Amino acid sequence: MNTASKTRHVFILFLADIVWGIAFVAQSKGGDAVGAFSFNGIRFLIGALCLLPVIKILDKKELTVNRPESKKQKKELWIAGSCCGIALFFASNLQQLGISMGAESGKAGFLTATYILMVPILGIFLKRKCGVKIWIGVFIALIGMYFLCMNGTFSLSGSDLLLLAGALCFAIQILVIDHFVSHVDAVRLSCIEFFVTGLGSCIVMIFTDMGPSAGGLAQWAQSLCTWDAWIPILYAGIFSSGVGYTLQIVGQKGLNPAVASVAMSLESVVSVIAGWILLGQMLGGREIFGCVLMFIAIIIAQLPDREYTK
Template identity: 30%
Template sequence: MDASKNNPPIWQQVLADIALLIVNVIWGSTFIMVDTAVETVSVFVFLALRFGIAFLALLIFFAYFLIKKPPTKADLWRGVLIGVFLFGGYTFQTFGLQCGTGPGKAGFITGLSVVLVPIFSAIILKKKPHSLSWLGIAIAVIGLGLLSFDTGWHFGISDIKGDFLVLAGAICFAFHIISIDRFIQKSLFIPLTVFQVGTTAVLSWLLTVTFWGRSFPIVFNSQVLFAVIFTGLVATALIYATQTFVQKRTSPTHVAVIFATEPVFAAIFAVSLTTETFLLRQWGGCALILAAMLFQQILDIFYIKDARAKKEPLKNSNTEKKEESKTHSIEEEKTQEKSV
């Protein structure tokens, strides 16, 4: 809810939020299939396949546009930087889980990007969120804690390495949102999307080859194949194109709060489609996260109206000054003509 989007129309803000909410619904739906797939295929092999398919799909779909309007070097490097942050988020998070940080704690730490985004936005982009936004952020963090908290959480020395790696991933995800906000004002969303996904794909393949050489294990079955294709085409190509496009119409802080709903939808799908059960406390956390998102939405609507109300008198005042100046100029011309 930064005052940096030149106050887009409310309907654009609402449509952008709906699109981002759908993004999180789709991401939440992929947790079950990805969890099943990585039991057969390494996480990094899966990421390489997922982003590789997404990159090829984006190249094919946007080929005409990229040929008709070739991207500049600036577009390339901006997309690459965004892709590096995206790759860093997934990589650090995965290494943190492998170092012993539990999924619940990892989900909570990753969700802290909802706090990091407005802080980085204020420092780097000079875009300070509305003071009431921090209330929505606090509600979201409490909700994440209730949803993710596990009685088996440990905070010993042996957990520090994994926790810091997951935190590094959260920082990368926060910078991913910030960098899109920064560069979408200067580049079109198509090259930014293609290059960020392509960069993540290339780095994922390099990491895979580094760990397993040329003989990395790939065991395909119907579940793995479906997971790779669905996450590649829908949960990566379509989703990151959508995120990059709509971020021009909303603020980084608002994006972060909406993204906090991802574990909520993951929980709903898990309970609906598997035997997993949730405690009342966890459902309370889900409710708080959704409440934070709704609070942010209402705050945005009133903020935009208030900003426009303040601009209107200024606009009218400027118009009156121009009219007065024009009238004064005409009177001066008439006076000069009479004197001649």
């Protein structure tokens, strides 16, 4: 891939950052209204539906890359979409549960952004070397996480642990996409990924958000029939899911996953700004210092390093 193509793909990932950063606000409001699994189930199914006409238009204009023709290609596409969908199911729901437990948008954004450090570290298990800059970034990130998440103790809150677990699953999702995206149609992959994630979330929703402990079906239906629920769901479904994750898959195609992850690092910054402007969520000096350290760590970890090879 030449320099111009890399710049274009990185810019596409920056657009995804903006969409996702604002989505933390939608997730905070929507998850509170209907429950974590209901929010994710509905929004990802909406995202899948939004991509169906896009697929038809691209096919009609002959703009589809790696369009599946044979039975073998279609099978590979469904395997790829299912694997990505399973990873996204765990990542998105762990993240949403963490937000629903009270984590502020900015804090959730920065903790989620630790996947950018986890991607190259997990790459070790795929026989990818991890350079010195990565380990420096990890060390600085741990210090930043202490200031951001810990109030004078060496313990993490439940919401922090869920967000970090979600970040690990997002790192796995990035590596899974990297494995499949060069062989299949990116938009179809995204559509199947959303369908699997949405369907899985809806199944869990029946036993959690619609269960007796949550007030039952009547209470769930009542909470769903409000603009407080649907405005965040529609934003997250159409933009965060349908647009954002598709931009990720298209933008990540052909890029080293570590390079792709640094291009997505501004998501955390956008989440802090969006939480401040839209929700009035103010971080204290200690937490802002932690955010700054984590952002520095993210950038250092992703600086070009000859030791890191794809």
